[in-house]
Amino acid sequence: EVQLVESGGGLVQPGRSLRLSCAASGFTFDDYAMHWVRQAPGKGLDWVSSINWNSGAIGYADSVKGRFTISRDSAKNSLYLQMDSLRAEDTALYYCGKDQAMGGHGSIDLWGRGTLVTVSS
Amino acid sequence: QSALTQPASVSGSPGQSITISCTGTSSDVGYYDLVSWYQQHPNKAPKLMIYEGSKRPSGVSNRFSGSKSGNTASLTISGLQAEDEADYYCCSYAGSRTVLFGGGTKLTVL
Numbered sequence: 001e002v003q004l005v006e007s008g009g010g011l012v013q014p015g016r017s018l019r020l021s022c023a024a025s026g027f028t029f030d031d032y033a034m035h036w037v038r039q040a041p042g043k044g045l046d047w048v049s050s051i052n053w054n055s056g057a058i059g060y061a062d063s064v065k066g067r068f069t070i071s072r073d074s075a076k077n078s079l080y081l082q083m084d085s086l087r088a089e090d091t092a093l094y095y096c097g098k099d100q101a102m103g104g105h106g107s108i109d110l111w112g113r114g115t116l117v118t119v120s121s
Numbered sequence: 122q123s124a125l126t127q128p129a130s131v132s133g134s135p136g137q138s139i140t141i142s143c144t145g146t147s148s149d150v151g152y153y154d155l156v157s158w159y160q161q162h163p164n165k166a167p168k169l170m171i172y173e174g175s176k177r178p179s180g181v182s183n184r185f186s187g188s189k190s191g192n193t194a195s196l197t198i199s200g201l202q203a204e205d206e207a208d209y210y211c212c213s214y215a216g217s218r219t220v221l222f223g224g225g226t227k228l229t230v231l
Contacts, residue, residue: 035220037167044124044225045159045167045210050218059218100172105155106212106220107172114166 002026002110004096009115012086020115022079022096029077030054033104036070036081038092039114046092049081053102064090086119093117125150125211125223132229138199141226143211144192149221151192155214158187158196161225162207170209171196198228206230 008020020036036048049060049070058070069082079096093116097108126144133139143150143158150156156174159167169178171187174194184199194213198205211223 037222044208045161045212045222047212047220047222050220057218059220061219095166100169104218105153105214107155107157107169108159108167108212109169109172109178111166111168 004098004110004112006094006096006112006115009094009117011118011120013121014087014119016086017082017084018086018117020081020083020094020096020117022081022112024077024079024098027098027110029072030074031102033099033102034070034072034079035097035099035104035106035108036079037095037097037108037111038090038117039095040089040092043092047106048094050099050104050106051079052104057104059104083117086117088119091117091119123221125213125221127209127211127223127226129224130227130229132231133198133201134231135201135203137201138197139201139228140198141196141209141211141228143194143196143213143223145194145213145215145221146192149213149215150189150194152216153214154189156187156189156194157212158185158194159210159212160205160207161210167210201230203230
């Protein structure tokens with residue numbers, strides 16, 4: 001089955017770290033760019049980061065640059081998001097998404113169900 | 122990185138057509154033919170409806186169409202149906218490996 005399954009979310013205190021994972025199956029993971037997109041409760045979609053097929057091109061939203069790190073492991077068909085120095089405004093449902101292409105220009109044709117991150121003391 | 126601008130809400134009756142606009146700048150929507158549109162029903166993951174401005178993924182109804190003029194992209198839904206009621210988001214590549222989403226538009230089918 002073609003799917004993405006996120007994990008690693010939870011309740012974390014401000015300033016602490018969390019690592020999200022996304023397990024991909026049913027397609028050739030190495031052929032596509034991948035994205036993280038978040039959605040705060042009751043709010044709209046917010047692009048966080050993307051990584052192209054071979055990790056040679058990576059982008060971040062200004063709001064997370066310097067705090068979050070995206071990576072991928074082809075041997076494990078997995079995408080990751082290391083989140084450091086977390087803030088209350090990072091509270092959101094975090095979606096993993098597969099781009100239609102290797103480059104990753106924002107056409108996300110497969111989404112996971114999301115993992116909830118809550119930053120609160 | 123500023124979000125793309127969408128109307129907060131639009132509405133239409135069954136069978137009618139509606140259009141949702143998405144305004145960016147000459148650095149994103151106006152520069153790249155890389156606008157996509159997503160449909161999101163409550164408590165569900167988004168679904169890709171249009172990519173590269175006007176292309177439909179397999180399985181998406183031809184009632185959905187996309188276009189662009191200058192810095193503004195548009196999504197048109199014709200023959201409105203009750204199941205089209207959802208939130209719609211535009212998205213554009215913005216260069217330097219960055220992507221922007223619009224604020225979202227709530228479509229109500231009257």
